[in-house]
Structure formats: structure tokens, C-alpha cells
Amino acid sequence: MRTLDDTDRQILRLLLDDARRPYSDIADRVGLSAPAVSDRVDRLREIGVIRRFTLDVDRSLLREGTPMLVELDVRPAAVQDVAVALTAVDSVDHVFRTADARVVFRAPIREGDVTAFLDTVVDLDDVRGIDASLVVSDEWTPGLGEAELALSCVECGNTVTSEGESARFDGELYHFCCDSCLSNFDERFDRIQSDV
Missing domain, CATH: 2.30.170.20 (Ribosomal protein L24)
Incomplete structure (x- = not known):
């Protein structure tokens, strides 16, 4: 499999909507047998298109700190290390690296003290600037569009x-x-x- 066809995309969209959807349900929707859907999902996992099946937790129903969106201006040589360190923190849900040496992440931060949080995770000498915003709501809706392999x-x-x-x-x-x-x-x- 070196291309994605419309059936692959349809399977991926159905799994994005509900990763626990039974293959028999997917099969009915895409016009294949359940074993054929299973084979396609296995191939998509094997080549890395599907990395894992995960859970979407509504953090607004949990009390763990103030939800913050934080943008860090990082020394270019340290961008990878800072991103990896943040990714390893259990409470950080998203980490993005940009081409201009910035790292953006979303996390609940106790008492909204971003600097104190960062001091426990990264070397603050690597951080040239911090821009933090309070998150009042968020919606994570991964989509597929007409993606090609x-x-x-x-x-x-x-x-x-x-x-x-x-x-x-x-x-x-x-x-x-x-x-x-x-x-x-x-x-x-x-x-x-x-x-x-």
C-alpha cells in the first residue's frame, strides 16, 4: 500500500470519529467485509498512518490547574530538547514545534504560574520568551481531508x-x-x- 484510496480515507474518518467502532460497522459503511477492513487497518498501522488508538478526555471535567496555551521562544539549538521534555509531561496534551524556533503547548498549570511549571520541566536558559494565554474552551477535531500517503x-x-x-x-x-x-x-x- 503506497497510496490511499477513498475506502482507506473513509475507514480513517470513521475511526477518527470513534476508534472503538467495530470493524463490522465500518465494513457495512464502506462496502467491505469485516476481515477486509481489519486487513486495511493493519496495513495502515504497519506503515505508520495509524500510530495508536487513543482516548479523548474532556479535561474541563477534571480539576488539575488553569488551562493555558503557552508559546515559547526557544534558542534554536534547544527546540528539540524543549519539545521532547514537554511531550514527556503527563499533563501536557499538545506540543507543536514551529520553523522559527517556537514551541507551543497546551497544559493545565497549577495556579497559572507558567514560569514555575517550566522551571520543573526545561532549562529556563533555553527559553528566550514566554507568551501565555488562558484557554476558555478548546475543541480538538482531527480531520483527514483529501490527504494522500x-x-x-x-x-x-x-x-x-x-x-x-x-x-x-x-x-x-x-x-x-x-x-x-x-x-x-x-x-x-x-x-x-x-x-x-
Whole structure:
């Protein structure tokens, strides 16, 4: 599977709406059998389009702090570290990195003290500026639109089209844009394996 068809998109939309929806219900809606839906979902998981099935918790019904949307101006060399540190915090629900060295996140923060919160999570010397706003409501509605599959070749980084190749190495699935990239990767993998 190196492309998404309308049936794949329809399955993804149904799962986005309710990830616990039975495959038999999805099958009825998309005109496939339940095992065929299961196969498609398995392939979508295998290539990484579906990373996990998750739960959407209404945090407004929980008391854990003041909901804040925080934008950090971060030293460019520290953007990755700051984003990873924030992602590891259980109460942080969303972390975004921008191209201009900013990290934006949403989290409930006790007593609204963003600086005290950040001091427990990141090195404040990496943060050049903080802009925090109180969140009065939020709605997370992931959508799909008319998305196309955009796999990258692990060998050269080019986009893998329908003419591309996929192969397993040591149990893991890799995608390649062409036979040449697959061969190069295979040779290098064999050399590494033989050196080990």
C-alpha cells in the first residue's frame, strides 16, 4: 500500500470519529467485509498512518490547574530538547514545534504560574520568551481531508510513489522509491549485519 484510496480515507474518518467502532460497522459503511477492513487497518498501522488508538478526555471535567496555551521562544539549538521534555509531561496534551524556533503547548498549570511549571520541566536558559494565554474552551477535531500517503524513501528521502518498493529488514518494514534504493539499503544492511 503506497497510496490511499477513498475506502482507506473513509475507514480513517470513521475511526477518527470513534476508534472503538467495530470493524463490522465500518465494513457495512464502506462496502467491505469485516476481515477486509481489519486487513486495511493493519496495513495502515504497519506503515505508520495509524500510530495508536487513543482516548479523548474532556479535561474541563477534571480539576488539575488553569488551562493555558503557552508559546515559547526557544534558542534554536534547544527546540528539540524543549519539545521532547514537554511531550514527556503527563499533563501536557499538545506540543507543536514551529520553523522559527517556537514551541507551543497546551497544559493545565497549577495556579497559572507558567514560569514555575517550566522551571520543573526545561532549562529556563533555553527559553528566550514566554507568551501565555488562558484557554476558555478548546475543541480538538482531527480531520483527514483529501490527504494522500506521503511515505519517504529511507535511502534517499524522496517520496515513495505507487511504483515504490517495501521490504522487511530484521522484522521492520521500510519503504523505498525505487529498486536502486532498495538494493543500496539491502547491501549496506547486509554489510552491517556481517560486521556485527
